[in-house]
Amino acid sequence: MRKTKNIIRSIFVIVILFLSQNSFASPQMPDYIIYKGDTIPIYNLILEKYFQKIEKSDKGSLFGLKFRDGASFNCWRGYQAIYEIENNSLYLKNIIDCGEKKIDKSASENRMNEIFGNKVINGKVYIDWFSGDFTIPNGELLRWDGVFHKTFEKGILIKVNNGKVSEISKVENYIDDPKRINRKYGDTISKVMFNELNKLNWNNKKDFDCSEKYLVTIGKSGEVTKVIMPEYQTKKEIKEFWERNEYNYCLKTVLKGLKDLKFDILKKKGKPIEESVYLEIWIEDNGKLENWTE
Template structure:
């Protein structure tokens, strides 16, 4: 009887804070953007670009702390785009639905606020606005990868360019159902190769790329170079594999698979 064990692990994630994405950062509570009559959760945080920003001072003497594992922000900022300009309209506590605490924008921005809106003239960079369907890359902490997104380029808070990108991810059957990898290997390999692989614990490492055919494969646990290359070349024949884009950049995800063949 054959026994095959598969482990799929996503090792690297990116979260954009100010302008630059940083690999491996913990999950951060999204901000809100009101644009074109929609309210959208975003993972770009213009407040982090504000000189001498200190979130501990947002709510005066009120003690507001994030209440979830891995969360960094104690607030949710609300932004609005009006006539191609970005404004800050509210800063809510992380737990606003329970404590109803909001920051006093008049106190925080006495020289920038007008009609209860703060002109975001300190922010120059990209603002990524997701759109369409999404998938979650991990359970905890996690963030969604959206099918499409707007990349808004701002200079001192004013939109200078807007680019819409779609087709940001492809999730193959091989990560949706690991048994498909087993089936593919079994159908491709000849009897001689299967015999050589018998009772071996093999680590197959997939690295995602820019498209469904732009992935790489490496093998650990095989001392026979010819056998190793044969298995790699076999796996390179997969008709497709995963790819993921977020905030305009490909996510380089390493997906290890442990394959144990205990075939009699």
């Protein structure tokens, strides 16, 4: 029997975004890129990488821009950058105040000149410090970490090598298979998992109580590959709160209950990714889960 038994009866499901953690809790304004005449938001802080490279990203007030201290909650970096692709090269075109609707070209030029000096040519800077890739979004929003990073259903992947655009390709980040479970939206995943686990009879002869928080991994193939209890990671933690047989039983039961699910494939920049789903399940006396989310 579990040493510390929970008595709260509820189920709470949160889909956790892959990808990256950020210490800033407020949603952040994007940067922009001018591509084929359109100005489009992008979610890759290319200019910020430059400031980090020269180790000046946390100096407070820099070049007339307010960075960390005093910056607004939804624009902690204190500026927004506008980029442009021209002649297969990536340029920095403007540095503007957060939320600036009409660009103050004079102020932008002053910032550019003070930061980059003679690297400013014809009012823009060749981005020779950046190698990597970023996506120009298209289609519906698939996932968002709640702060900055977003993944869209479709996009244009731009690969860059020291400022030179080496490849431009269209990518799709979602494979919609009619034979698989739709996972475009987080609530779809939560409902499916709840219904699947609720098919099980959680009453057992050993009277194990599996009411707990679980982290379920949906693998790159769209199938559940792993289940853990995030609050109990070390042997010491497990031994302190659980009997080993009960701990193993609960993990295996949740994994077994979800193993036959096959979800659509989710991608990032055109490549399949894993996704983690946080589940908190509480078991009623009749061996069923009560869904308080509806």
